[in-house]
Amino acid sequence: MNKRRATWSLLAMMLCLTVMLIGPLQTAKAAGDQPLIYDEAGLLSPEDKEELTIMAKEYGAKRDTDIIIYTSNNPEGQDVQIMTEDFYDEKAPGYDHPLGNAVILTLDFNHRDIYLAGFYKAKEYLDDQRLDKIRNKITPDLSDGEYRLAFEKYIKTVYKYMGYKPGVNPDNILFNIWFQLGGAAVIGIIVVAIMTSRSGGRVTVSGRTYEDKSTSGVLEHQDAYIRTTTTRRKIEKNTSSGSGGGGGTTSGGHSHSGSRGSF
């Protein structure tokens, strides 16, 4: 009896250990070797590249996604979306396995085009709208030649947006920490102000207290309809998330979300 119990406990312990050891090992392996910055256009100094790589690794690990930057002078004059798709098929990035979760920022210096693509988890969490938002955030800096700054913004925004459930607006004011702090402070001030003003007693009488109900009342009452005015406004169509718009499928058969533009 005792022996049997001991065996079971041992087995359970070993199972636990295996899970505990193998789990982290698998993820640890992933981020390690593959580069995340492919600066073929040569925009970055070696230090910038190294620091951005560390940053992309750190933020990407929290979202189980490879955050990739790909710049090219594109001498063949390929389309920026095709470039991005081929890049994914060829380099096969992905956080925990090849051809997995990845978001790619491609800069084509031939046409000065920009393309953002999200694969798998990044496709789900970074739909076309969110990628549009990221692109709009970094385009001014790219146009100014502030590449390092733009890339930092890109990494941080990808990290931030992937923290919100798919489908919600990531720039909703309610999600803003300053709004939350400010709102809480305003509520606090209002409550304390009310308490302070009430500490000295407050007026508790109203007109009803002194109204002579037997003689008071409405003697005449008219509500005359005059006219109706109508204004109309065109409803802005919100193309919902998922396929369509900027996304597509690579020749290798991997579908992705996307956003394209120029800088």
Added chain:
Amino acid sequence: MSVIEYKCPNCGSGMVFDSETEMLSCPSCGRKDNIENIPDPLKQQANAEDEAQEYHCTSCGAVILTDPETSATTCSFCGSAVVLGDRLSGKLTPAVVIPFAISKEEAVKAFKKWCRNGLLTPSGFMSADRIKGMTGIYVPFWLYELHNNVEVHGHATKVRIYTSGDYEYTETQHFEIYRKIRLNYLKVPIDASEKMNDELMDKLEPFPYEHLKEFKTPYLAGYIAEKYSYDDKALLPRAKDKIREFIDAYIASTVSGYTSVSYTDKQIDTNAKQADYALFPVWMVQYDFRKKDYTFAMNGQTGKVVGKPPLSKAKVAAWFAGVFGVSFICLKLISWMMGGGFL
């Protein structure tokens, strides 16, 4: 003979008004007399004498020192309750009085309880052990009967928003509105004493009118009473001002079901039908806290306490921090439930 005292027919001691039984009672032998049955000496009195005269206590003969507004007090030498008849006769005779229902002991207790309930007051204040004085004062009020004829013209809208096809339509219906209202207010109280803080007295309301009694001087025995500093005509503008917001609220209550209402013309014709001179019971509390004097007033019938207590900065800060923290967590939770990250 303008100084009135109530001597006990049994033992000769000074009698005072007892708030519990509403009778004139003798603290020495316990005799109680029904106030309704006592002939009011005011009624037998001749016309009022000079303002500048001296009053002498009928018990000990000492000069009674009073403010010119005081119409009842206690002799500072022997403690007898004295009523200064000529300051309550003629034009100065109150029509009605609400007697005290809360005795001094009950008032002290009620005040201490109120102090303990203060959420923002310093803990040293909450123990309420620094009461310097507790004075029962009959405060003069004017009770106005105000008849109002109100006529309002205005413009109102009803807005409906709907979508059809690719468009959002905002449909606004416009209405011309008219109301003719008769609005009568009875016994609107305005405090008529110069000494009393108007704001404090306004907050003391409501005074329970079911306890209004025809005025009789024995009600004042043992308390301080003041005579009015301003007559009913002088205070009519304040009374009109006071009912103005009542009238506005009433008008608004008759115009309902609209999205927006704006008044183009509001005519309020106020007619002061009557103004009765009344005395209302108020306990004034003098409180000394950290070398500063605080004044509170308590409704002598309902026990409602008003007056600015000291505030503890630490408690205000603690409340702010607490409310801030809870609201912040709530906002975080809302954001989290809507799909935002928790951090």
